[in-house]
Amino acid sequence: MKNQKCKGMQDLLPEDMLRFRRIEDVFRTCCRNWGYREVRTPTLEYLHLFTATGTLTPSMLSKVYSFLDWDGWSGERVVLRPDGTIPVARLYIDNLSGQELARLFYVTNIFAFEGTGKENRERWQCGAEVFGGARFAPDVEVILLAREVIRRLGLSNITLQLSHAGLVAALLKDLKLSPGEEAKMINRILEGNWQALTKAKSTNPEIERLIAALLGLKGKSSSFLHNVRASFPRASQDFKSSLEDLINITTLLDNLGCSYEIDIAAIHGFEYYTGICFQFLAAGENIGGGGRYDSLVPLMNGEDIPACGFALYVDPMMKLLPLEKEKKGESGILVQGKESTSEIVKTCFAVAESLRDAGYPVELDFTGRKESNYRWVILVSGKEPSLFMLTDCIRRRRRDAASMAEILKVISEV
Amino acid sequence: MKDYQTGYIKLALPKGRFLSPTASLLAEIGLGFQDYNDKTKQYRLRSTRFPGLSAKVLQEKDISIQVAVGNYDLGICGLDWIEEFLVKYPAGAVVKISSLNYGEGSIHVVASAEAEIANLNELSAGGNDYRIVTEYPNLAEAFALNLRMRRFRIFPVWGAAEAYPPENADLAVLWGKSGADIETQGLIPLKRLLPVTAFLIANRESLENKGLSQILMCFSSKLTAEPQTSIENGLDISEELKVPRPLWRAKTINLALPDGHQQAPTAQFLKRTGLNLQGYSEGVLNRRPSADLDWLGIKVIRPQDMPLQVANGNFDLAITGEDWLREHLCRFPSSPVKKLFPLGFGAVKIVAAVSQEMPVANIDELRSLVQGSPDHIRAPLKVASEYINIADKYLRDNHINPYKLIPTWGASEAFLPEDADVLIDNVQTGKTLKQHKLKIIDVLFRSWACLIANSDAIGASSQKKEKLEFLTQKLRAGLE
Numbered sequence: 009m010k011n012q013k014c015k016g017m018q019d020l021l022p023e024d025m026l027r028f029r030r031i032e033d034v035f036r037t038c039c040r041n042w043g044y045r046e047v048r049t050p051t052l053e054y055l056h057l058f059t060a061t062g063t064l065t066p067s068m069l070s071k072v073y074s075f076l077d078w079d080g081w082s083g084e085r086v087v088l089r090p091d092g093t094i095p096v097a098r099l100y101i102d103n104l105s106g107q108e109l110a111r112l113f114y115v116t117n118i119f120a121f122e123g124t125g126k127e128n129r130e131r132w133q134c135g136a137e138v139f140g141g142a143r144f145a146p147d148v149e150v151i152l153l154a155r156e157v158i159r160r161l162g163l164s165n166i167t168l169q170l171s172h173a174g175l176v177a178a179l180l181k182d183l184k185l186s187p188g189e190e191a192k193m194i195n196r197i198l199e200g201n202w203q204a205l206t207k208a209k210s211t212n213p214e215i216e217r218l219i220a221a222l223l224g225l226k227g228k229s230s231s232f233l234h235n236v237r238a239s240f241p242r243a244s245q246d247f248k249s250s251l252e253d254l255i256n257i258t259t260l261l262d263n264l265g266c267s268y269e270i271d272i273a274a275i276h277g278f279e280y281y282t283g284i285c286f287q288f289l290a291a292g293e294n295i296g297g298g299g300r301y302d303s304l305v306p307l308m309n310g311e312d313i314p315a316c317g318f319a320l321y322v323d324p325m326m327k328l329l330p331l332e333k334e335k336k337g338e339s340g341i342l343v344q345g346k347e348s349t350s351e352i353v354k355t356c357f358a359v360a361e362s363l364r365d366a367g368y369p370v371e372l373d374f375t376g377r378k379e380s381n382y383r384w385v386i387l388v389s390g391k392e393p394s395l396f397m398l399t400d401c402i403r404r405r406r407r408d409a410a411s412m413a414e415i416l417k418v419i420s421e422v
Numbered sequence: 423m424k425d426y427q428t429g430y431i432k433l434a435l436p437k438g439r440f441l442s443p444t445a446s447l448l449a450e451i452g453l454g455f456q457d458y459n460d461k462t463k464q465y466r467l468r469s470t471r472f473p474g475l476s477a478k479v480l481q482e483k484d485i486s487i488q489v490a491v492g493n494y495d496l497g498i499c500g501l502d503w504i505e506e507f508l509v510k511y512p513a514g515a516v517v518k519i520s521s522l523n524y525g526e527g528s529i530h531v532v533a534s535a536e537a538e539i540a541n542l543n544e545l546s547a548g549g550n551d552y553r554i555v556t557e558y559p560n561l562a563e564a565f566a567l568n569l570r571m572r573r574f575r576i577f578p579v580w581g582a583a584e585a586y587p588p589e590n591a592d593l594a595v596l597w598g599k600s601g602a603d604i605e606t607q608g609l610i611p612l613k614r615l616l617p618v619t620a621f622l623i624a625n626r627e628s629l630e631n632k633g634l635s636q637i638l639m640c641f642s643s644k645l646t647a648e649p650q651t652s653i654e655n656g657l658d659i660s661e662e663l664k665v666p667r668p669l670w671r672a673k674t675i676n677l678a679l680p681d682g683h684q685q686a687p688t689a690q691f692l693k694r695t696g697l698n699l700q701g702y703s704e705g706v707l708n709r710r711p712s713a714d715l716d717w718l719g720i721k722v723i724r725p726q727d728m729p730l731q732v733a734n735g736n737f738d739l740a741i742t743g744e745d746w747l748r749e750h751l752c753r754f755p756s757s758p759v760k761k762l763f764p765l766g767f768g769a770v771k772i773v774a775a776v777s778q779e780m781p782v783a784n785i786d787e788l789r790s791l792v793q794g795s796p797d798h799i800r801a802p803l804k805v806a807s808e809y810i811n812i813a814d815k816y817l818r819d820n821h822i823n824p825y826k827l828i829p830t831w832g833a834s835e836a837f838l839p840e841d842a843d844v845l846i847d848n849v850q851t852g853k854t855l856k857q858h859k860l861k862i863i864d865v866l867f868r869s870w871a872c873l874i875a876n877s878d879a880i881g882a883s884s885q886k887k888e889k890l891e892f893l894t895q896k897l898r899a900g901l902e
Contacts, residue, residue: 056573059566062546066567081733081754083553083575123513187543191570 016122016129027326028132031161032115035134035320038157039113042149044136047112049095052077055085057098061307063280064091065198071121088119092135092319093280093301094308100139101310109140115322128323135298137317139305143253146316147284147300148260154296154318155266158288163328167289168268170258173281173299174250175222175272182215182244183208200276214242227270230258250283257284280304283316290328296320341370341419342382345390348374352390359388359396362412368419384419431628431637433477434485434497435467437833440620441479443524444498451640465836465858475637478840481831486623490514493841495628496637498522502529502558502597502618510560515626519638525619527599529558531565532609534588542612545593546570555583555591561615562595577734580724580831582681584609585709589672589719590736673719675889678732678740680725681707684871687767688741691871695900717889729874733757738879738890739897741765744869745772745809745848752811758877762894766901768871770848772812774864775855777839785820785864788844792822802826806834806842813846816866835860873897 013019020028036046055074058064073088080086089095096112104110113136122129136153138146151168158166176197180190185208196204202223210216218240227233233255237248254270261268268286275297278285283300298318306312343360345352353374360370371382379385387397394408398418409415435458436444445459454471457464458479469475480488485499486507492515501521507514533539545552552574556562559578566574579586583596584607597618598604601611622641628634679702680688686704701711702722709722723731728740729750739762747761774785782788792803802824807813810829817825830837834847835858848869849855852862879890 056551059570059574060549060572062570062572066564066570069567070564076753079754079756081730081750081757083577083734085575 015125016127018128018130024326027329028322030329031320031322031325032134034160035113035115035157038153038160039136042111042153044111044113044153047096047099047114049089049099049114049116051089051117052086053089053095053098055087057308058087058090058094061094061280061304063304063307065195065279067195067199068120068277068279073119073121089116090118090120092116092118092133093137093317094304096135096137096317097139097304097308097310097315100137101305101308104139105311105313107140110138112137112139132322133319134322135317135319137315139315140313143314144256144260146314147257148264150298150316150318151261151286152264152266154288154298154320157320158290158295161325161329163290163295163325165291168266169271169274169287169289170254170268171270171272171275171278171285172250172254172283173278173285174253174283175247177282178244178247178250179205179215179219179222181246182212182218183210198276198279202273214240218243218247223273228267230255230262232270233258253283280307286318288320290325293324293328294321295324295328340382341368341384341386342379343370343372343386343388344376345372345374345388346376347390349390352388355390355395356388359386359412359415362416363419366416366420386415431472431475431496431632431634432494433475433637434488434494434499435477435479436482436485436499436620437479438482440482440498440500440525444522444620447522447524451643453637453640465833472636478836480836481833483831486514486516487828488841489623489625490516492625492627495625495632495634497623498620499623500525500618501616501621502561504621504623505616506558506560509564517624517626517629519622519624520641522620522622522641525617527597527603528617529561529615530596530598530601530604530611531562531613531615532584532587532594532596532598532604532611533592535605535608535610537588537592539592539610539612542569545612546572549573550592551575552593553577553591554593554595555579555586556595557581557583557597558595565595565613565615577730580726582709582723582727585721585723586736589676590721590731674717674886675739675893676719676721676737677893678728678737678742679711679720679722680728680741680871681722682724684725684741684743684768685722688871691741691765691767691900694902695896697896715893718893729757729759732874732876733759735876735879738876738886739893740874741871742874743768743770744867744872745770745812747872747874748867748869749809749812752815759874760877762873762875763898763901764870764872765897766870768869770850770869771852772809772846772848772866772869773852773855773862774816774866775835775838775845775847775849775860775862776843778859778861779839780843782863785822788863789820789822792825803844804828804842805844805846806830806837807846808832808834808848809846812866816846 058072059069072090074085077086092114096114100110100112115132115134117130117132119130136150138150155168180193185193193204193208206219206223221236225232233251237251258270275285275287278299280301281299282302285297285299287297288295296319298316300316302314305315341363343356345356356372360372363370382401385399385401389395389397393410396409396415398407398409398415407418409418442460448455448458452471454469455467455477456470457467458477465479467477482499483503485497486504488494489497490507504516504518508516539545546569549572552571554562554566554574555577557579559576562576577591583594587594587609595615598611604611624634689703692699692702698714699711701708707722711720711722713720725742726746728737728742729747731737732740733754744761744764747759750759751757776782782791803822804826805813805817806828808830810827813827828837828842834845835854838845838858838860845860846866855862879886
């Protein structure tokens with residue numbers, strides 16, 4: 009039996025890791041520039057951390073990797089982290105809850121079963137969360153931070169879609185469904201089936217019109233929301249206050265020159281969100297999203313603190329990033345031993361160390377292979393008077409050198 | 423082993439509750455399995471009508487798994503075990519062909535009439551930690567997740583789930599004939615999950631590629647055209663229940679006694695100790711016998727389930743087999759359960775056995791055989807066992823690689839040689855193994871009935887400690 013990779017798991021090869029690290033580096037740099045601090049949560053968490061909020065859908069929870077630990081005789085199950093935000097909220101509650109404002113970011117993997125085995129069951133996210141802070145500003149901050157990361161990565165053809173969980177909740181409330189029907193409806197919407205909402209019958213025709221208008225129209229500025237407000241003066245108080253919230257945020261985005269599309273039905277899986285929800289598409293593919301989740305921390309027995317955040321999905325972004333060639337040709341040096349006698353090997357290691365100390369990346373080779381993908385190749389012959397032969401791979405010239413000092417001189421002159 | 427199967431159609435038939443009606447059905451449609459009846463001791467059957475058709479009689483719990491992995495093309499078993507499998511493995515290769523229109527009762531979610539649970543709403547609203555005891559852990563988990571229960575723990579048991587609430591569990595997911603029948607056991611049915619009827623199932627690949635039509639046509643006179651029943655996703659969350667709530671009194675010391683094979687020798691042993699028990703003798707199944715000691719609570723449950731229950735503090739003492747204690751400790755090495763002393767009855771050997779035709783005499787030769795086979799045809803060794811954690815550890819310790827464990831629920835000897843290569847099971851005399859043309863290649867350990875306790879309970883309050891000591895002494899007095 010051949011050793012085989014687990015179904016749904018992926019290997020990241022050197023080229024993949026170049027892309028992966030580029031995303032991670034840009035994300036880390038941006039987050040630090042905005043005042044965020046990095047955290048890391050454990051891979052294993054208790055299952056009840058994710059059931060306790062009552063917000064994750066049964067279909068999502070049925071895909072978690074859960075099992076009994078070696079000391080799990082009490083029946084307490086543990087899971088491989090299925091979500092990035094909830095563990096960070098737990099970390100905040102456990103360690104940082106004294107802080108009025110915490111800006112945190114993380115790069116993490118999350119695990120969710122996927123039936124075909126063709127999609128990844130382990131996926132990577134770059135996420136940032138803000139705990140505390142006033143309204144509107146943090147919402148806009150996380151959107152702009154995510155946008156900056158995407159922009160710096162050079163991804164093009166980006167769409168920012170906005171929705172609002174508070175608006176959806178207000179509409180559901182107005183439909184006056186039984187608790188059982190409402191739970192089912194929420195599950196359907198979270199799974200992306202917005203049609204269920206338009207099919208729901210209401211005693212109030214205005215609600216049906218409102219639902220049809222909101223799901224059918226796509227606004228590109230806050231004016232759209234002002235129009236909705238003017239067209240439905242008899243909407244519920246909950247609806248109006250959520251609409252007001254969305255108007256405030258979109259007005260700020262308008263003023264900051266950030267373009268977007270208001271598409272209430274574009275978003276799904278916003279389980280713990282209470283306010284604005286957003287997602288970024290690159291060439292039509294979902295590469296990240298986030299939103300406001302004010303009740304998550306209190307539901308997890310933390311203080312009543314508002315919070316919002318986002319996560320960018322590394323896997324789809326990696327596919328979209330152009331591959332940068334490893335730039336060995338610009339600065340890389342290959343030190344080759346002519347033979348592998350102990351004297352020559354020793355000299356090669358010493359030469360390499362001196363060059364690395366001087367700031368050059370150096371690779372060693374004792375196989376005598378012909379290599380041109382370097383800036384310089386230094387052949388160590390071990391024979392006086394020219395102990396070293398330097399090949400300038402770009403100018404295709406050769407020079408002899410008798411000492412380390414001479415090598416450094418030649419290389420630094422160019 | 424592949425050749426054995428090629429060209430044949432294999433059918434898995436149930437033991438137990440559905441044996442008799444299934445035998446009648448097969449006789450009626452003329453499949454030619456005259457030997458499949460209540461009295462047969464045979465596991466392997468050949469159709470007298472269809473030369474290519476054979477059948478094996480299996481535990482119902484095993485049938486959906488065996489059909490899914492492709493060891494059988496067709497199977498008949500209860501919808502409860504099919505859904506228990508499919509709810510966890512929706513992509514599993516089991517296709518429900520049709521209900522066979524016989525069966526009885528339903529799977530219910532129940533609470534004790536004495537518990538403070540009035541309706542399903544309550545289960546998802548509060549921050550309570552609910553303990554759910556069940557033979558159907560996957561159905562129970564799906565129920566809890568669908569209801570969005572905030573916190574729950576599931577305790578899988580081998581049986582007797584009805585005996586656990588209210589002291590040892592808040593909810594049970596179990597089979598019941600009817601709501602009224604459940605109420606006679608002092609339980610309140612909160613929700614019916616699915617009706618239990620017998621089903622004809624097929625392996626997906628067999629259905630796509632094999633010529634099963636002749637066999638299916640025999641069934642077709644019996645197949646219903648109605649839509650198939652399946653697990654009910656809809657939850658009537660608004661159901662209000664009027665529940666009387668008398669209080670039950672907690673006992674200082676709780677003792678678990680075994681049902682099944684161990685009941686008779688345990689009852690004899692207890693007689694010798696001079697403990698005067700009512701309702702625990704040979705041939706009587708009362709889940710709650712009583713003793714003269716008013717501080718002693720007694721329940722009769724499966725011995726397999728006792729170590730986990732003792733670990734969780736539901737019982738202070740229990741009489742079980744060392745095999746089940748060891749199985750528990752292999753799974754949970756830091757568990758607080760420990761053996762106090764063996765009781766001198768219920769001796770068995772836990773052995774590894776293979777088919778007499780397999781050219782190995784011991785575990786080392788088995789390892790060489792597995793490792794020696796050329797890489798490209800080296801299929802994992804299939805090991806059937808009731809003791810999956812003991813088996814897992816044994817195979818790891820003996821560097822057998824690769825292997826696959828097939829969990830079974832008794833009568834594991836029927837799996838060899840077609841569906842498994844090795845059996846790890848308990849034997850008393852070894853006669854059954856010989857009958858099935860198997861041979862023992864290793865004795866893992868010997869096991870007796872023993873008294874187990876929770877080491878945390880031993881260090882408990884002095885009042886409790888005193889009573890524990892009293893009872894332990896009394897039981898020790900029964901040793902011959």
